[in-house]
Amino acid sequence: MLGELEAAIMQVLWSSNEPMSVRAVYEQLAEQRKLAYTTVMTVLDRLAKKGRVTRTQEGRAWIYSPSATHSTMVVEAMSELLDEAGDEANLVLAQFVEGLPHAQHEHLGRVLRSLHQPTS
Numbered sequence: 001m002l003g004e005l006e007a008a009i010m011q012v013l014w015s016s017n018e019p020m021s022v023r024a025v026y027e028q029l030a031e032q033r034k035l036a037y038t039t040v041m042t043v044l045d046r047l048a049k050k051g052r053v054t055r056t057q058e059g060r061a062w063i064y065s066p067s068a069t070h071s072t073m074v075v076e077a078m079s080e081l082l083d084e085a086g087d088e089a090n091l092v093l094a095q096f097v098e099g100l101p102h103a104q105h106e107h108l109g110r111v112l113r114s115l116h117q118p119t120s
Helices: 004-015 022-030 037-050 070-098 102-115
Strands: 053-058 061-066
Touching: 004 022, 004 037, 004 061, 004 070, 022 037, 022 061, 037 053, 037 061
Parallel strands: none
Antiparallel strands: 053 061
């Protein structure tokens, strides 16, 4: 799971079509919140150590990219939470599905039916 600032930084990286420097990430975040440049640098370093971002060095600067798409990371977080539920994982999953809006119920039904279609 990501902390609030980690999630905000990841959103900036996901919204970019190119890898970003600490400065570029900082400048985007500074439009919405008051942060120190070094805080952004520290969080990006932590995200790199967690494997959430990849970094390469260009000159003296590190350039960061997400290591996976947003949807992939959400799936991983959901899987981790289900693992944490242990023996109650099926109950947690059922309660989650029951709480979904109708349109998502329909979509989930279509996905599950397509998974169980015989292949030719």
